[in-house]
Amino acid sequence: METTLAPPSLEVSGLTVRYGAVTALDGATFSLAAGRVTGLVGMNGSGKSTLFKAVMGLVRPDAGTVRVHGRGTEHARRHGTVAYVPQTEDVDWTFPLSVRDVVLMGRYGHLGLTRRPRRADHGAVDAALARVSLTDLADRQIGALSGGQRRRAFVARGLAQEASVLLLDEPFAGVDRRTEATLTTLLRDLAAGGRTVLVSTHDLQRLDELCDDAVLLHHHVILHAAPTEVLRPENLARAFGVDPAEVPR
Numbered sequence: 001m002e003t004t005l006a007p008p009s010l011e012v013s014g015l016t017v018r019y020g021a022v023t024a025l026d027g028a029t030f031s032l033a034a035g036r037v038t039g040l041v042g043m044n045g046s047g048k049s050t051l052f053k054a055v056m057g058l059v060r061p062d063a064g065t066v067r068v069h070g071r072g073t074e075h076a077r078r079h080g081t082v083a084y085v086p087q088t089e090d091v092d093w094t095f096p097l098s099v100r101d102v103v104l105m106g107r108y109g110h111l112g113l114t115r116r117p118r119r120a121d122h123g124a125v126d127a128a129l130a131r132v133s134l135t136d137l138a139d140r141q142i143g144a145l146s147g148g149q150r151r152r153a154f155v156a157r158g159l160a161q162e163a164s165v166l167l168l169d170e171p172f173a174g175v176d177r178r179t180e181a182t183l184t185t186l187l188r189d190l191a192a193g194g195r196t197v198l199v200s201t202h203d204l205q206r207l208d209e210l211c212d213d214a215v216l217l218h219h220h221v222i223l224h225a226a227p228t229e230v231l232r233p234e235n236l237a238r239a240f241g242v243d244p245a246e247v248p249r
Ligand SMILES: Nc1ncnc2c1ncn2[C@@H]1O[C@H](COP(=O)(O)OP(=O)(O)OP(=O)(O)O)[C@@H](O)[C@H]1O
Pocket: 019, 022, 023, 024, 042, 043, 044, 045, 046, 047, 048, 049, 050, 051
């Protein structure tokens, strides 16, 4: 019997993004399958945030393509297929929004002609809040959350949106070990449920706890492999540009 292979959940091909004279991405190529957590590892300025922005359709590539389930970023944006959990410094936490308001934003693409949330939207928000264990904090202002709770609120927004691909930009920055473990378990569970999860991280020590695979980025993809392979000193040295003996572990 003939079978048709589904396209990868996320396919980045020859992606090049320049900001004036700065080349942030230079022919980055990789693809991700559903059901896995992939770590995105690279030094500061290696192009990780730019990669996320390109997948979200927020920056226009100078060359190359991004396909989400075989479709372009415009289709993914309109259908809410991809969700983005930003770095915390990219969010205005003083904005007078409750956790529930943030999660409800994930439903905007699903609202009907009246643009008013209906019972199904509120149900999706409640389910997403429960999924990330934030039900009890639903009415709290977002600025009054801890670092880990803030990340979980944005993950819940992605779940309410029914995104199948989740991108997280440095979710472990500034959180304690226990919070990191809670977030890791959540991401692992979401991937086990069939989602595609791409997480940028500086925490190399816990890379193999976090992810099934890792992409080592230095403007282009140096290696896409199991965490143990990516963590080999000679590979890290290629990404971080230092002698293998000096690579921090
Ligand atoms: N809006 C912009 N205008 C000009 N240059 C930019 C802009 N955004 C990023 N860059 C540059 O592009 C390169 C890649 O930046 P990017 O933020 O994608 O890296 P990153 O890997 O996410 O870094 P970090 O780990 O510090 O967050 C850097 O040299 C950065 O200074």
